[in-house]
Amino acid sequence: MERSRVLLEAARIIRERSEELATMETINNGKSIFEARVDIEISWQTLEYYAGLAGSMAGQHVQLPGGSFGYTRREPLGVCVGIGAWNYPFQIACWKSGPALASGNAMVYKPSPFTPITVVLLAEIFREAGAPPGLFNVVQGGASTGEFLSKHPDVAKISFTGSVPTGSKIMEMASKGIKPVTLELGGKSPLIIFSDSDLENAVNGAMMANFLTQGQVCCNGTRVFVQSNILQKFTEEVVKKVKKIKIGDPLLEDTRMGPLINRPQLEKVFAFIKGAKEQGAKVLTGGEPYIPEDQKLKAGFYMTPCVLGDCKDDMTCVKEEIFGPVMSILPFDTEEEVLERANNSTYGLAAGVFTRDIQRAHRVVASLQAGMCFINNYNVSPVELPFGGYKKSGFGRENGQVTIEYYSQLKTVCVEMGKVESVF
Numbered sequence: 488m489e490r491s492r493v494l495l496e497a498a499r500i501i502r503e504r505s506e507e508l509a510t511m512e513t514i515n516n517g518k519s520i521f522e523a524r525v526d527i528e529i530s531w532q533t534l535e536y537y538a539g540l541a542g543s544m545a546g547q548h549v550q551l552p553g554g555s556f557g558y559t560r561r562e563p564l565g566v567c568v569g570i571g572a573w574n575y576p577f578q579i580a581c582w583k584s585g586p587a588l589a590s591g592n593a594m595v596y597k598p599s600p601f602t603p604i605t606v607v608l609l610a611e612i613f614r615e616a617g618a619p620p621g622l623f624n625v626v627q628g629g630a631s632t633g634e635f636l637s638k639h640p641d642v643a644k645i646s647f648t649g650s651v652p653t654g655s656k657i658m659e660m661a662s663k664g665i666k667p668v669t670l671e672l673g674g675k676s677p678l679i680i681f682s683d684s685d686l687e688n689a690v691n692g693a694m695m696a697n698f699l700t701q702g703q704v705c706c707n708g709t710r711v712f713v714q715s716n717i718l719q720k721f722t723e724e725v726v727k728k729v730k731k732i733k734i735g736d737p738l739l740e741d742t743r744m745g746p747l748i749n750r751p752q753l754e755k756v757f758a759f760i761k762g763a764k765e766q767g768a769k770v771l772t773g774g775e776p777y778i779p780e781d782q783k784l785k786a787g788f789y790m791t792p793c794v795l796g797d798c799k800d801d802m803t804c805v806k807e808e809i810f811g812p813v814m815s816i817l818p819f820d821t822e823e824e825v826l827e828r829a830n831n832s833t834y835g836l837a838a839g840v841f842t843r844d845i846q847r848a849h850r851v852v853a854s855l856q857a858g859m860c861f862i863n864n865y866n867v868s869p870v871e872l873p874f875g876g877y878k879k880s881g882f883g884r885e886n887g888q889v890t891i892e893y894y895s896q897l898k899t900v901c902v903e904m905g906k907v908e909s910v911f
């Protein structure tokens with residue numbers, strides 16, 4: 488209950504300071520203030536949710552023959568390390584620290600060097616909320632700092648959010664110390680639109696699946712499979728909507744797309760679009776540098792959101808994670824065919840299906856190889872639901888009750904009520 492009180496107080500402070508925190512997150516990352524507000528809301532909800540679980544953590548009591556019994560205790564791991572990506576800096580830190588602190592651990596958190604700011608405010612908020620000094624610590628730095636933390640003998644667990652290559656290195660380093668890891672890695676998720684869908688809903692779902700945070704979202708549904716008989720209508724509607732996305736100063740109320748995180752990321756996205764064109768894809772809209780009229784924004788890393796048509800499954804833009812505002816549209820004919828193509832990826836973070844046929848919806852998600860599946864929506868993230876990947880998108884979960892298991896260890900106690908029956 489003590490941990491719960493600290494987390495609830497931290498959630499209250501975040502709520503109270505949400506406008507200031509959202510503004511700092513926008514400055515930190517470049518996402519629109521509109522989206523940053525949602526991130527901050529999800530963040531305090533996460534702390535509230537784990538505050539609720541902190542007081543109800545309990546083991547099991549198991550009866551054994553002769554009046555003997557056993558019980559289990561859920562115990563903390565110790566010092567947990569959190570290593571975060573730059574796309575949801577504050578939210579990722581709350582997704583990790585909420586369950587870690589609720590379970591009785593301490594946490595050392597390293598944000599991405601591209602977004603160092605808001606997690607420091609989170610550390611201050613935890614202190615103000617009554618967390619003891621040193622319970623939640625921030626260490627700034629890049630790869631070498633991350634390696635130092637991952638190899639440190641006093642560290643009991645590492646929870647990492649980032650790319651597959653880094654995740655693989657972290658797992659290797661953790662293996663030397665036999666440390667558990669949670670890996671939240673990349674994705675190239677499929678979104679399947681059947682022709683019986685509510686078209687407006689499906690179009691909105693595809694927008695949500697591709698263009699939040701300038702498309703820099705791990706679980707984005709960037710392979711949009713559309714049943715052939717609605718391909719043209721769907722594509723026209725999506726292109727119309729994408730052209731209307733307001734790009735510009737992320738601190739303005741009506742902006743829906745700010746700049747990408749940095750120059751190398753922008754160039755990487757342009758290189759994917761160039762490669763897509765060379766491989767035969769057609770740019771239906773966007774994919775160009777965007778220069779805002781505002782003088783102070785001219786050097787920003789802006790681009791117009793892009794929709795690619797005439798895509799094929801073997802194109803690089805369809806196979807690899809772009810991590811930018813680029814949607815690839817792929818026609819399909821049958822359910823069987825689309826399932827095989829959707830699952831033909833080394834990733835398995837998320838997937839979505841739009842259909843009015845409830846039997847088909849459940850049948851399809853049951854066959855999709857992805858940890859987070861959406862039916863008739865995309866990229867919503869209630870804290871009550873576990874989030875995490877299959878295949879190379881990682882393992883372990885964030886959010887939901889199950890995450891407590893990833894931040895604790897189980898002790899079993901066997902109690903003898905009779906005499907010891909020695910075999911010697």
Ligand SMILES: NC(=O)c1ccc[n+]([C@@H]2O[C@H](COP(=O)([O-])OP(=O)(O)OC[C@H]3O[C@@H](n4cnc5c(N)ncnc54)[C@H](O)[C@@H]3O)[C@@H](O)[C@H]2O)c1
Nearest residue numbers: 571572573598599629630633634649650653671672673705
């Ligand atoms: N599954 C998810 O929940 C999720 C969420 C956000 C981002 N991502 C993924 O993250 C990637 C983009 O983020 P990024 O560019 O920050 O990823 P990244 O792997 O380059 O960096 C992530 C973090 O790891 C640190 N790091 C880098 N090298 C390290 C090393 N050798 N040892 C220890 N730490 C190291 C970085 O400093 C950063 O804090 C994308 O692939 C995206 O899909 C996944």
Ligand SMILES: C[N+](C)(C)CCCC=O
Nearest residue numbers: 575704705706866867868
């Ligand atoms: C809140 N979203 C949109 C589901 C993103 C989760 C974090 C992944 O990058």
